[in-house]
Amino acid sequence: MLGSRLHSIFPVCYTYARIQELHPLLKRFIVRSTSCNQDNLLTEKSLVGVPESSIYVAQRPSIPLITKREIEFPNRYREPKQAWLESLDTLQDEKLGLVDLHPDIFGTYPRIDILHANILWQRWYKKIDYAFVRSRAEMPGGGRKPRPQKKTGLKRQGSIRSPLWRGGGAAFGPRGPQSFYYMLPMSIRTLGLRVALSVKYAQNDLHIVNSLDIPSDDPKFIEDLIDTRFWGFSALFVDDIDIMPRNISLALKELPQFNLMPVYGLNVYSMLKHETLVLTLAAVEKLEKKLLAQMHKPENDVAYKKRH
Amino acid sequence: MSYIAGITDKALKLIASMPRVALNNLKGLPGSKKTFQRRRGREKGSKHGRGDKGQGARMTLPRLGFEGGQFPFYLRFPKERYYEGHHMKRQYPPLSLLQLQRMIDLGRVNPDEPIDLTTLCNTKLYKCSPEHHHYGVNLTDEGIDIFQAKVNIEVQWTTENVIAAVERNGGVITSRFYDIQSVMALVNPEKFFQRGIPIPKCKLPPEDAIEYYTDPHFRGYLADPEKVAEARLELAQKYGYEVPDFSKDPLYEMLKQKKDPRQIFFGLAPGWVVNLKDRVILKPKAQEWKEYYHS
Amino acid sequence: MAASMISVVCRCGRNILRSQIKGKKYCDERAWHGSAVLRATDESTHREEEYVDIEFSTDEFKYVEKLLPSKTVPEPPKHTLYPTPSGWVPPAANLSTPYAVNRTKNHNLPVYLQVKVGGTRKLTLIRKIDGDIWALEADIRNFLEPITGKKCLTQVHEVARFIRVRGNYVTEVGKFLIDKGF
Numbered sequence: 001m002l003g004s005r006l007h008s009i010f011p012v013c014y015t016y017a018r019i020q021e022l023h024p025l026l027k028r029f030i031v032r033s034t035s036c037n038q039d040n041l042l043t044e045k046s047l048v049g050v051p052e053s054s055i056y057v058a059q060r061p062s063i064p065l066i067t068k069r070e071i072e073f074p075n076r077y078r079e080p081k082q083a084w085l086e087s088l089d090t091l092q093d094e095k096l097g098l099v100d101l102h103p104d105i106f107g108t109y110p111r112i113d114i115l116h117a118n119i120l121w122q123r124w125y126k127k128i129d130y131a132f133v134r135s136r137a138e139m140p141g142g143g144r145k146p147r148p149q150k151k152t153g154l155k156r157q158g159s160i161r162s163p164l165w166r167g168g169g170a171a172f173g174p175r176g177p178q179s180f181y182y183m184l185p186m187s188i189r190t191l192g193l194r195v196a197l198s199v200k201y202a203q204n205d206l207h208i209v210n211s212l213d214i215p216s217d218d219p220k221f222i223e224d225l226i227d228t229r230f231w232g233f234s235a236l237f238v239d240d241i242d243i244m245p246r247n248i249s250l251a252l253k254e255l256p257q258f259n260l261m262p263v264y265g266l267n268v269y270s271m272l273k274h275e276t277l278v279l280t281l282a283a284v285e286k287l288e289k290k291l292l293a294q295m296h297k298p299e300n301d302v303a304y305k306k307r308h
Numbered sequence: 309m310s311y312i313a314g315i316t317d318k319a320l321k322l323i324a325s326m327p328r329v330a331l332n333n334l335k336g337l338p339g340s341k342k343t344f345q346r347r348r349g350r351e352k353g354s355k356h357g358r359g360d361k362g363q364g365a366r367m368t369l370p371r372l373g374f375e376g377g378q379f380p381f382y383l384r385f386p387k388e389r390y391y392e393g394h395h396m397k398r399q400y401p402p403l404s405l406l407q408l409q410r411m412i413d414l415g416r417v418n419p420d421e422p423i424d425l426t427t428l429c430n431t432k433l434y435k436c437s438p439e440h441h442h443y444g445v446n447l448t449d450e451g452i453d454i455f456q457a458k459v460n461i462e463v464q465w466t467t468e469n470v471i472a473a474v475e476r477n478g479g480v481i482t483s484r485f486y487d488i489q490s491v492m493a494l495v496n497p498e499k500f501f502q503r504g505i506p507i508p509k510c511k512l513p514p515e516d517a518i519e520y521y522t523d524p525h526f527r528g529y530l531a532d533p534e535k536v537a538e539a540r541l542e543l544a545q546k547y548g549y550e551v552p553d554f555s556k557d558p559l560y561e562m563l564k565q566k567k568d569p570r571q572i573f574f575g576l577a578p579g580w581v582v583n584l585k586d587r588v589i590l591k592p593k594a595q596e597w598k599e600y601y602h603s
Numbered sequence: 604m605a606a607s608m609i610s611v612v613c614r615c616g617r618n619i620l621r622s623q624i625k626g627k628k629y630c631d632e633r634a635w636h637g638s639a640v641l642r643a644t645d646e647s648t649h650r651e652e653e654y655v656d657i658e659f660s661t662d663e664f665k666y667v668e669k670l671l672p673s674k675t676v677p678e679p680p681k682h683t684l685y686p687t688p689s690g691w692v693p694p695a696a697n698l699s700t701p702y703a704v705n706r707t708k709n710h711n712l713p714v715y716l717q718v719k720v721g722g723t724r725k726l727t728l729i730r731k732i733d734g735d736i737w738a739l740e741a742d743i744r745n746f747l748e749p750i751t752g753k754k755c756l757t758q759v760h761e762v763a764r765f766i767r768v769r770g771n772y773v774t775e776v777g778k779f780l781i782d783k784g785f
Contacts, residue, residue, distance in 0.1 A: 073675075076694060077703040077733055079311040109316045109764060110323045116334040199329045202320040272331050296675040296708050298416075298432040310698045314734030315761065337762060410689035414679045414710055421669070430672035433709075456688040497670040575666030582667050589663050593656040 069100040073292050078103035085281060086207055088214045088248075091221075091228045096210055099281065101201070105291050108198045111191065115199070118192035118268040121184040132176040136161040136169030183304035190294045196271040197287075207231070207278045212239050212260070217250035222258065232275030233257060238266055240282035263287055398443040398517070400465040403434050405473060406451025412459075422565045422574060423461040425486070425494045438491040447481075449473070460563050465520075471527060472543050478552040480563050484529045485521050487511035490572045497573065501582040506592075509570050509578040509601050529569060570603035577601065676708050695784030700742075702734035704785040712785065714777050717767070727768040727776055740766050746779050747772055 071080055080100040087096050101107075136142060142161030149156050163171035184192075200206040207229075214222060226235060234257040237248065242262035252258045261270065263283045271277055279287070327333065346356050358365045373382050411417040416431040425444050428434045436442045444464025452473045460480045474481040486494060490510045493500040513521045513530075521528040524535040525543075544551045554560055570578055579601035581590040592598070679693065686692045694706060707713050713730035732739060736759055743766065744755045756769040768776065 075705070077312050077314075077698065077705065078316070107316065107320060109762075110319050110329075111762065112329065112334055113337045113340065113762070115329065116336045119331060119334055198320065199323060202323045203326075203328055204324070205328065269331070272329065272334075275328060275330075293675055298672065298676050300432070312698060312701065312703055312734040314702065315736060315764065316733060406689060409687075410691060413682070413687040413689045413691050415677045426670055430670075432672070451689070454688045454690075497667075498672070501667070573666065573670060575663055575669075580663075582664075584667070587661065587664050589660045589667070591658040591660055593658050 071100055071102050072289070073102075073104075073296055075103050078107065081106045081201060083201070083206065083208050086209050088209055088212065088222075088225065091225050093229050099208060099284070101284070102288050102292065104295065105194050105288055106197055106201045106206070108191070108194045110199050110202065111195050114188060114192050114195050115268060115272065117184060117188055118196075119272065121182070121189075122267065122269045124180045125182055125184075127180045128176075129174065129178040129180070130176045131174035131178075133170040133173035135171070135173065136163060139169045142169075182306075185303070186294070186301045190291060192268045193266070194291060196268045197277075200271060200277045205232070205276050207276065208284055209278055209280055211245070211280055211282075212237055212248045212278075213245045214247045214251065217247040219251045219253075219255055222248065222251045223255070226258070226276075231278075234274045235259075235276040235278055236261055236270055236274035237278045238263055238283045239280050240286045395441070397441065399441050400444055400446035401434075401436055401442050402446045402448045403428065404448045404450035405455040405470065407433070408447070408459075408461075409451060409455050409457060412457045419457050419459050420559065420562060422562060423459055424484075424567075424574070425462070425464070425491070426497055426573070429495045436491070436495050438488050438495060441488075443488065443491060444484075444486055444494075458559065460565060462567070466526065468525065468543070469547075472547045472549075475540060475543065475551065476547070476549045478557065478563075481527050482529050482566065483521060483526045484567070485510075485513040485517055486572060494572060498584070501584050504581060504583070506581050507573060507576055507578050509603075510572050512569070529566075568603050570601075676710075679710055692781050698784065700734070700738070700783055702732060702736060702739040704729065704739070704780055704783075705731040705733060706785070707731070712777050712780055714773055714780065716771055716773050724769075725771040727770065727772045729766045729768075729776060729780075730764075732764045732766065736761060736764060736766065742783075743768060743776060743779065747775060750775060 074080070081103055082098055083101055083106075084095045085097040085099050087094055136159065139161045142159040144159075146157050146160050147154065157165075159165075159168075161168045163169055197206065214225075226232075237252075237258070237260050239260070240263050242264070244260050249260065252260060257274075259270075259274065263286045266283075266287065323329065347353060355365070363369045370376075373380050375381070408417070411428075411431055411433060412419050416433060417423060417427055421427070425436065428445055429436055434445065436444065446465040447461070447463045447470050449467060449470050452469060455473050456477060458478045459474065461474065462482045462484045464484060464486065466481065466483060471481050487510060489508050493508065512518075518530075520526055522530045524531040524539040527536060527539070540551055554563055557563060565574065567574060572578070576582070576589070577591075579592055579597055583590060592601075679691075691710070693710075704713065715728045715730070717726040717728050718724070719726065729739075729743070740757050740759050744757060747755045747768065751770070751772075753770075758767040760766070
């Protein structure tokens with residue numbers, strides 16, 4: 001029974017192993033029962049042994065399929081946000097269902113200042129300034145008094161490496177390598193992620209798809225898809241795991257403006273750098289779970305201690 | 309349940325009609341950027357607010373406490389003997405009965421299970437750091453009148469009125485000593501098990517604590533159980549309440565649970581190794597270890 | 604003798620099992636008890652004595668599970684009577700105001716005392732506000748002014764969504780919010 005439902009939700013080119021992997025996830029959705037012709041659907045048996053390129057079919061029962069999604073730690077006073085579940089099978093946008101999103105994660109107050117703090121941190125913490133110039137002590141020579149103190153008619157001088165001399169050492173020059181590392185508090189970092197997601201959602205730049213499987217590894221297909229759907233000049237595709245589907249990996253190989261990222265690498269800078277953010281449903285699950293766990297953990301954040 | 313449409317939704321709606329938030333149009337709140345600048349100009353520029361030349365202008369002020377060569381205040385009087393060796397003494401961070409009752413009310417502590425140092429530290433609302441010579445919890449009497457929970461609690465230090473408050477509700481309280489190695493294991497058992505070392509055998513209290521932990525009036529864990537029963541009755545008569553009969557209590561099994569003097573975790577014996585990854589416990593079988601870990 | 608000593612640092616019990624223990628068993632108590640540094644000699648080659656005699660058990664693992672902390676703060680249990688003995692009240696089921704004050708993750712009210720300027724300036728801070736923040740500010744002012752008999756000075760931060768009141772009115776503001784059903 002569940003097998004047939006599985007194919008009705010994910011009728012696209014899933015390998016059997018992939019469906020098995022998503023299996024526990026499906027328990028959390030309330031799926032509308034659909035009457036569809038079983039003969040048109042792929043059975044589990046038919047999936048095994050079929051070459052991967054030939055197994056995708058566009059057969060799909062009536063939609064929307066997913067109408068509700070359970071939300072952990074619901075907000076008492078805020079309504080859940082809703083988003084369409086889309087698919088990357090066809091060029092045209094086709095809605096697979098409607099999913100509820102947590103209002104504290106996809107609908108927080110748009111704190112632009114928090115985004116700013118995060119972006120500054122991401123730019124600065126990894127920076128190392130290697131600029132270095134020698135002082136008068138580190139330059140060769142200069143130990144001898146260049147001329148007598150008096151009776152030369154010239155001003156008194158003690159060293160040819162004095163900062164006042166041409167070719168002398170630098171006074172207060174850069175003494176690299178200098179680290180600009182600092183750590184933003186955990187609460188600001190997680191709030192930054194939530195605000196970035198909320199801003200993307202509010203500006204209609206967030207799209208949720210069932211998976212990153214596309215029918216072709218031709219870059220033309222994904223470019224046309226993004227053009228057709230008005231997804232802008234750049235897009236970030238986020239999946240829950242770091243093993244990406246074959247077709248999309250090959251298609252995006254030569255397109256630097258479209259990037260793939262696992263959910264553990266998601267950050268404020270990348271979200272704001274790309275115009276559109278495309279999350280898989282599994283990535284949304286994982287992201288919400290991690291951010292909510294961070295918001296509702298029993299221990300308080302401890303301030304980061306700098307180690308010298 | 310009713311939802312409200314407030315400033316958050318208003319702000320999100322505003323953002324929706326604005327240009328895309330991107331790396332090029334971010335800004336901090338006004339006044340958030342603090343920059344120090346030496347004051348310039350005709351008004352403040354000449355001395356930059358530091359006065360005329362001298363120690364103040366050149367930041368060469370003498371050290372704190374220096375009184376210009378006079379025998380300073382901080383050296384003038386002999387030290388307080390009371391504080392001698394304070395950094396070596398055992399500390400017991402306090403937890404009040406009110407705080408305990410609030411933890412129980414909010415479901416952070418389950419009163420149907422025996423409460424020990426681990427239970428309290430796992431709430432993350434009570435902190436005990438053995439690196440600061442914290443030897444466990446001191447249960448204090450704040451909220452003594454409102455305390456209503458029936459608990460089996462193990463504390464490291466307490467007073468007579470707190471014992472009366474716990475026992476009045478039909479609960480059990482024990483004063484129990486843990487050495488610092490055991491406290492380290494107790495405050496964060498997960499971290500301890502991850503180290504992969506055997507559960508230590510708890511040491512007996514040091515000389516200056518023997519008296520407290522063998523005293524039935526403080527419900528010491530080394531006291532004679534019969535004398536503890538007598539002391540319970542005595543305390544009930546002193547404070548004017550009746551001692552309930554444990555054997556008829558529905559929670560009798562929980563209330564009678566008590567650790568061995570050498571044991572630090574309920575249900576786990578010293579010498580065992582806990583493997584959290586494989587969810588298995590390793591027990592030594594050799595006779596010499598059994599003898600070593602036997603209490 | 605010293606050259607033939609092998610010390611093996613073990614991180615888990617299974618490693619202890621498989622470590623190269625040759626010759627006599629752990630003679631040093633500390634080897635098993637404390638640092639888990641196992642010492643052995645390679646004089647003897649008896650295979651049986653290479654392994655420590657250990658029994659595996661999963662029955663007692665339920666006691667270990669009880670010792671592990673929960674990853675998130677649990678929902679408070681349902682009580683028959685409110686306020687609870689410690690004075691805690693849950694938020695009301697229905698909302699009657701155009702604003703809302705969310706509880707903290709520990710299910711308490713987000714009302715704090717801020718002490719500034721060396722303890723001479725005391726401010727009451729109300730955080731986690733949603734909805735019409737100006738209506739809440741007006742309500743707090745109208746509630747506090749008759750009680751204190753003084754003009755109530757407040758500060759509203761719309762972006763960070765908090766209100767600050769001059770003076771220590773933590774108990775009064777907390778009572779006001781509980782009466783409003785937050």
